[in-house]
Amino acid sequence: MDALALAQALIRRPSVTPKDAGALDVLEAALKELGFTTHRLPFGDIDNLYARLGDTAPHFCFAGHTDVVPVGEGWKADPFAAEVKDGMLYGRGAADMKSAIAAFVAAVAKTGTPKGSISLLITGDEEGVAVNGTVKLLEWLKARGEKIDHCVVGEPTSVGKAGDTLKIGRRGSINFRVTVTGVQGHVGYPQKAKNPIPALAALVSQLAAHKLDKGTDHFDPSTLAFTTVDVGNEATNVIPGEARAGFNIRFNDRHTPESLTGWVNDRAARIAEESGCTIDVTAKTSGVAFLTAPGKFTQLVSDTIAGVTGQSPFFSTSGGTSDARFIKDFCPVVELGLAGATMHKADECVAVDEIAALTDIYAALLAAYFAKPPL
Ligand SMILES: [Zn+2]
Secondary structure (H helix, E strand, O other), X not given: OOHHHHHXXXXXXXXXXXXXXXXXXXXXXXXXXXXXXXXXXXXXXXOOEEEEEOXXXXXXXXXXXXXXOOOOXXXXXXXXXXXXXXXXXXXOOHHHHHHHHHHHHHHHXXXXXXXXXXXXXXXXXXXXXXXXXXHHHHHXXXXXXXXXXXXXXXXXXXXXXXXXXXXXXXXXXXXXXXXXXXXXXXXXXXXXXXOHHHHHHHHHHHHHHOOOOOOEOOEOOOEEEEEXXXXXXXXXXXXXXXXXXXXXXXXXXXXXXXXHHHHHHHHHHHHHHHXXXXXXXXXXXXXXXXXXXXXXXXXHHHHHHHHHHOOOOEEEOOOOOOOHHHHOOXXXXXXXXXXXXXXXXXXXXXXXXXXXXXXXXXXXXXXXXXXXXXX
């Protein structure tokens, strides 16, 4: 089982979300060859795959996705030809994250039958809305009474080299919209109108100036960023009746969506009272903050990486959200994969040597895990 060849075969299936384009067929065939029992689990318009080798505990799961983001503009390489040039493998999904899946499969082939179980939980819906993928796969597993003990997500979380970073958590993300409603009127008679713009400006500056926290043991400080302020008033003689703004908060384990919504509502209510405008706040959470606290499992992964690369990984909680935010409710989960510098970009690529390095790390991890399970 050659990791590079399998990565190339996967990249040659243009599986742009929600299309599968045969990518899961390629993976399923490779896993069957290794003795895995496979299940194809289509939910809605998304195809997914669960495969398990062995039926006893401990149960080590590798989670990931075969879908990729659209090609976009500006490629010099063919995004689905999976060509190797000067030691680099080019293609959409080379970094995020078909090569990591291939590396894991090659690692299983290297280490052989486990003293326990190895599974792969692979979705075709990570880059999309993530509704018909990992969440439903996990529910399906639970309904069958299958228990995962530990999970590694193969997202491209490394910085320069495979294994230099181990993601042990992620910040949460929540989007807010605020709408300030006043009374429209003539600019010459402002006393007969109620201008929503100064009220919105006050709210924007108060929220933007507030320090949410100073960071926690494993997280950077939470951040708030305004994404838009809209009035859209073309007239020079009209005070508008409404003004809107939007912002996103990336938050650490000191906050919850409820605590943040409460804080924003509180500020908005105070400004509404002062200004006489009404302020409507809506919030949509895309993920809560989570942390796999450093312990036996993270230590095992860290020691294994150090044994292969000569350097312990940096424990990180930065970046966007990933499907690990769903898995964390079922078992300890960390993210370990390739360097992600080119993910989602034109000419996405990864060094062939790095695929081999990640294969070695995954193989060493499986060997260490089943030799002494961190239970
Ligand atoms: Zn990804």
